[in-house]
Amino acid sequence: MAFFAAxxxxxxxxxxxxxxxxxxxxxxxxxxxxxxxxxxxxxxCFHVLTGLHKPDRGxxxxxxxxxAGLPPxxxxxxxxxxxxxxxxxxxxSVVIENVMLALPxxxxxxxxxxxxxxxxxxxxxxxxxxxxxxxxxxxxxERATSLSYGERRALEIGVALAxxxxxxxxxxxxxxxxxxxTRGLATLIGRLRxxxxxxxxxxxxxxxxxxxxxxxxxxxxxxxxxxxxxxLQANKWVRRSALGEAAGA
Amino acid sequence: xxxxxxxxxxxxxxxxxxxxxxxxxxMIVGVMEIINLAxxxxxxxxxxxxxxxLGGSWFGDTAFGAWWLSLSVETRYVAALFVGPxxxxxxxxxxxxxxxxxxxxxxxxxxxxxxxxxxxxxxxxRLGWGTGEQNLAIPSAINGPVLVAGFIYSxxxxxxxxxxxxxxxxxxxxxxxxxYGAIIKAGAHDSEMVRALGYDLSKLRLLVFGFGAALAGLAxxxxxPIWGLRPHVGVDVVIPAFLIIVMGGIGSFWGAVAxxxxxxxxxxxxxxxxxxxxxxxxxxxxxxxxxxxxxxxxGRKSVLEN
Amino acid sequence: MIxxxxxxxxxxxxHWVPIAVLALALAFAPWWLPTVGLYQYxxxxxxxxxxxxxxxxxxxxxxxxxxxxxxxxxxxxxxxFGLFQQQVAVSLWGGLAAAIFAAGLAGAVVGAFISHRRGxxxxxxxxxxxxxxxxxxxxxxxxxxxxxxxxxxPRPPLTFFGLEFSLRDNLALFYLSAFCLLATVxxxxxxxxxxxxxxxxxxxxxxxxxxxxxxxxxxxxWAAFVISAMFAGLAGGLFSMAQQSAYPDVMSLxxxxxxxxxxxxxxxLVGFWGPxxxxxxxxxxxxxxxxxxxxxxxxxxxxxxxxVILRPEGLAGxxxxxxxxxxxxxxxxxxxxxxxxxxxxKT
Numbered sequence: 001m002a003f004f005a006a007x008x009x010x011x012x013x014x015x016x017x018x019x020x021x022x023x024x025x026x027x028x029x030x031x032x033x034x035x036x037x038x039x040x041x042x043x044x045c046f047h048v049l050t051g052l053h054k055p056d057r058g059x060x061x062x063x064x065x066x067x068a069g070l071p072p073x074x075x076x077x078x079x080x081x082x083x084x085x086x087x088x089x090x091x092x093s094v095v096i097e098n099v100m101l102a103l104p105x106x107x108x109x110x111x112x113x114x115x116x117x118x119x120x121x122x123x124x125x126x127x128x129x130x131x132x133x134x135x136x137x138x139x140x141x142e143r144a145t146s147l148s149y150g151e152r153r154a155l156e157i158g159v160a161l162a163x164x165x166x167x168x169x170x171x172x173x174x175x176x177x178x179x180x181x182t183r184g185l186a187t188l189i190g191r192l193r194x195x196x197x198x199x200x201x202x203x204x205x206x207x208x209x210x211x212x213x214x215x216x217x218x219x220x221x222x223x224x225x226x227x228x229x230x231x232l233q234a235n236k237w238v239r240r241s242a243l244g245e246a247a248g249a
Numbered sequence: 250x251x252x253x254x255x256x257x258x259x260x261x262x263x264x265x266x267x268x269x270x271x272x273x274x275x276m277i278v279g280v281m282e283i284i285n286l287a288x289x290x291x292x293x294x295x296x297x298x299x300x301x302x303l304g305g306s307w308f309g310d311t312a313f314g315a316w317w318l319s320l321s322v323e324t325r326y327v328a329a330l331f332v333g334p335x336x337x338x339x340x341x342x343x344x345x346x347x348x349x350x351x352x353x354x355x356x357x358x359x360x361x362x363x364x365x366x367x368x369x370x371x372x373x374x375r376l377g378w379g380t381g382e383q384n385l386a387i388p389s390a391i392n393g394p395v396l397v398a399g400f401i402y403s404x405x406x407x408x409x410x411x412x413x414x415x416x417x418x419x420x421x422x423x424x425x426x427x428x429y430g431a432i433i434k435a436g437a438h439d440s441e442m443v444r445a446l447g448y449d450l451s452k453l454r455l456l457v458f459g460f461g462a463a464l465a466g467l468a469x470x471x472x473x474p475i476w477g478l479r480p481h482v483g484v485d486v487v488i489p490a491f492l493i494i495v496m497g498g499i500g501s502f503w504g505a506v507a508x509x510x511x512x513x514x515x516x517x518x519x520x521x522x523x524x525x526x527x528x529x530x531x532x533x534x535x536x537x538x539x540x541x542x543x544x545x546x547x548g549r550k551s552v553l554e555n
Numbered sequence: 556m557i558x559x560x561x562x563x564x565x566x567x568x569x570h571w572v573p574i575a576v577l578a579l580a581l582a583f584a585p586w587w588l589p590t591v592g593l594y595q596y597x598x599x600x601x602x603x604x605x606x607x608x609x610x611x612x613x614x615x616x617x618x619x620x621x622x623x624x625x626x627x628x629x630x631x632x633x634x635x636f637g638l639f640q641q642q643v644a645v646s647l648w649g650g651l652a653a654a655i656f657a658a659g660l661a662g663a664v665v666g667a668f669i670s671h672r673r674g675x676x677x678x679x680x681x682x683x684x685x686x687x688x689x690x691x692x693x694x695x696x697x698x699x700x701x702x703x704x705x706x707x708x709p710r711p712p713l714t715f716f717g718l719e720f721s722l723r724d725n726l727a728l729f730y731l732s733a734f735c736l737l738a739t740v741x742x743x744x745x746x747x748x749x750x751x752x753x754x755x756x757x758x759x760x761x762x763x764x765x766x767x768x769x770x771x772x773x774x775x776x777w778a779a780f781v782i783s784a785m786f787a788g789l790a791g792g793l794f795s796m797a798q799q800s801a802y803p804d805v806m807s808l809x810x811x812x813x814x815x816x817x818x819x820x821x822x823x824l825v826g827f828w829g830p831x832x833x834x835x836x837x838x839x840x841x842x843x844x845x846x847x848x849x850x851x852x853x854x855x856x857x858x859x860x861x862x863v864i865l866r867p868e869g870l871a872g873x874x875x876x877x878x879x880x881x882x883x884x885x886x887x888x889x890x891x892x893x894x895x896x897x898x899x900x901k902t
Contacts, residue, residue, distance in 0.1 A: 050767070072766050072767055073766045073771055073772070076766070076768060076769040077769040081767070082767060084763075088761055088764040088767070089764065090560070090756075090760040090761055091760055091761075092559075093560045093757070093760065094560075094562060097560070097562070101754065101765070101768055102769075104769070106750055107768070107769055107770065118562055141562070159764070159768070162768075163768060163769065284675050347860065350864045350865075351863070351864065356674060356675065357619075357621065358863055358864070360621065360678060361815070362860055364623060364812065364815065365816065365856055365859045365863060366860060368812045368816070369853060369857055369860065371809070372853045481808070481809070484686070487679075487682075488679065488682065488683055488686070491679050526694075529687060529690050532684075532686050532687050535679065535683045536668060536683050536684065539679070540668040540680060
């Protein structure tokens with residue numbers, strides 16, 4: 001049984017079918033990739049897997065437990081965490097608070113009316129721990145809006161990590177990053193893969209092929225190819241759609 | 250069944266007037282993407298301006314004033330029907346100018362500003378015209394009872410319904426058949442596009458605001474004999490206007506008209522069974538429509554959701 | 556611009572200074588109020604509205620939920636207090652408990668309808684509910700006394716461990732009201748600095764992110780509404796004692812609008828004490844400017860509009876800026892890097 005498995009997912013918006021009979025499986029401890037041209041349904045797929053949209057048909061299971069149709073906050077509490085392509089941060093708040101809010105131990109205290117939040121050493125420590133993993137400890141007390149784009153991307157990932165997820169979904173993490181920052185991100189994910197199961201949507205083929213153990217190609221709302229980077233490079237369908245050309249053709 | 254007829258007629262009359270208000274409201278929302286909480290105040294201003302015009306209180310004891318009052322009620326009424334909305338339009342355009350600094354900022358600021366404007370205008374009305382109930386002098390030709398299907402109905406309400414219908418048709422003709430109308434419609438759809446086509450967006454917004462305000466003011470004048478005239482009469486207008494565009498869709502002409510008739514009928518029929526609660530039915534309808542459904546009756550995500 | 560999400564200073568002294576200042580000002584109010592030409596009853600009014608405003612800002616400023624119909628809960632509290640005295644028993648604590656409970660209950664019901672929304676839909680629903688409450692209070696003659704309201708509400712004596720104090724004198728009522736205000740400040744201060752308070756602020760900034768971090772967003776929004784309604788109820792109960800009557804007008808859109816104006820002008824969007832400044836400014840305007848001209852409310856409204864455009868950070872924000880300039884501190888945009896961090900680590 002796969003660690004995280006989606007079977008026969010079907011999703012339509014109005015008259016448009018966006019996902020058609022999609023089945024995906026992600027193994028624990030691996031980095032899985034999802035790629036495909038724009039409008040293929042990748043992001044919608046993510047939205048369905050993480051609970052933003054309900055699938056019309058199909059099942060989604062995390063460690064055998066069905067999560068299809070549950071609201072996003074419940075899926076999140078079950079251990080599914082995600083980052084967004086268009087970043088979703090708490091802009092007014094400082095970096096460390098962004099991360100703190102996502103900590104399960106913080107969330108557990110939500111009915112706690114009595115304490116000052118930043119007086120609790122253990123919460124601050126846990127948050128700093130996360131920031132260390134994404135390399136942002138030097139910016140901990142600055143406002144999220146004052147960070148550079150690359151740093152905000154790292155924070156976006158950090159917030160997703162803070163929840164100590166069983167599986168981490170990253171939606172186009174390199175989006176908008178320059179070469180230098182992309183390299184840094186590749187190193188970061190290289191470190192994270194030792195502790196987390198990661199699923200990534202990416203357009204940057206080199207980036208994806210360099211990190212992923214297995215990649216699914218989605219086109220026209222369906223999975224048209226699946227395999228290791230090496231297998232995909234040999235696949236003529238993948239080669240044919242514009243993506244194939246770039247990947248070591 | 251016969252007992253319901255006057256209430257249904259009431260409802261339809263009210264619905265047509267609501268349509269007039271809602272059309273101005275939806276045009277403003279379409280072009281500017283703000284909810285004008287002061288729309289009801291513009292409605293009220295139109296009525297109060299007409300009141301002053303008809304009564305000649307502005308002209309006081311001058312020779313002009315004396316001449317003015319010597320004119321027949323009919324002439325003065327017709328003049329008020331033109332000038333009142335015009336003055337409301339000016340007030341609307343002034344409001345648009347005040348709103349300019351809030352464009353591009355969080356929607357909260359436009360909301361607070363129009364809310365503040367609504368309160369300020371209400372205060373101006375209180376200071377300028379007093380807090381009591383007022384009456385508008387209307388020509389005897391449209392005043393009085395009339396016999397309809399065996400019971401007594403109000404001539405004025407027929408006038409109000411007919412006049413509103415004419416106004417609605419006129420607005421439709423304007424939007425469909427004139428170049429200005431086409432620009433407004435395009436602007437309601439996609440204001441960026443309109444700018445790209447070379448039209449001055451700020452002038453367009455100003456005119457649309459003025460036009461929307463004029464429609465509200467016109468409705469205000471016509472509504473007085475039906476709803477009465479007090480400083481806070483405008484408050485009861487924004488809710489049905491908003492409800493109507495939620496139900497009918499933003500920027501949709503016939504959607505607004507259809508929804509307006511539905512809301513009007515709901516109010517009218519409530520009047521048959523629980524007289525005092527007729528106006529409250531609009532509020533309760535809003536709560537039901539917006540409170541229960543996640544996106545209004547038509548389920549379309551709109552610019553209103555930030 | 557500074558924001559409510561800024562981390563408060565860790566220094567214990569700075570924490571408690573404003574609260575101590577407030578406590579002292581309240582304790583000695585009966586002496587200094589008359590010297591600035593104001594009167595004792597004003598003190599009661601101001602403390603009542605501060606309770607209302609501070610509770611309201613939990614919803615408006617902190618949670619970013621804009622309610623334009625909050626006067627209804629003040630009114631419900633007032634009616635509940637009055638009805639309790641008339642129908643159940645003449646009791647201070649009973650009456651206040653009834654006021655808080657009734658307003659909280661109304662808030663819970665309304666909150667259930669609106670807490671799945673935000674923004675313009677939320678605002679308009681609050682207006683609609685406010686109007687329904689206002690209209691109802693006018694029509695239910697039998698219970699609420701219709702347009703005239705409830706009259707002749709008594710001021711029950713304050714009984715405390717066997718001791719009894721009469722509240723008929725305005726001075727005594729002022730001290731009770733001031734005590735309630737201090738309690739309100741302490742409770743809300745703790746609340747906004749607790750995890751619950753920080754989550755509310757997170758919701759204001761990004762509901763989606765909060766949802767994906769595992770929070771049941773609508774529950775927090777609902778709770779914020781209920782809590783703010785309860786404080787409004789407390790204010791209402793005190794109000795009905797002060798006026799010895801309860802009437803529909805406090806539920807009108809006009810009154811609901813006043814609290815919004817006070818809170819914004821005072822700086823509730825950026826600072827805990829914003830509502831306090833706003834209330835003071837309103838009453839000073841009413842009594843000082845009102846003594847000069849009948850149009851004072853118009854000017855207050857125009858000032859509100861101007862501030863929405865020019866200075867949405869309100870008085871609290873302006874004071875903060877001025878204070879920083881006085882200290883020669885760096886630009887307000889990065890005030891936090893100069894904050895001492897915990898455990899002595901240098902940032």
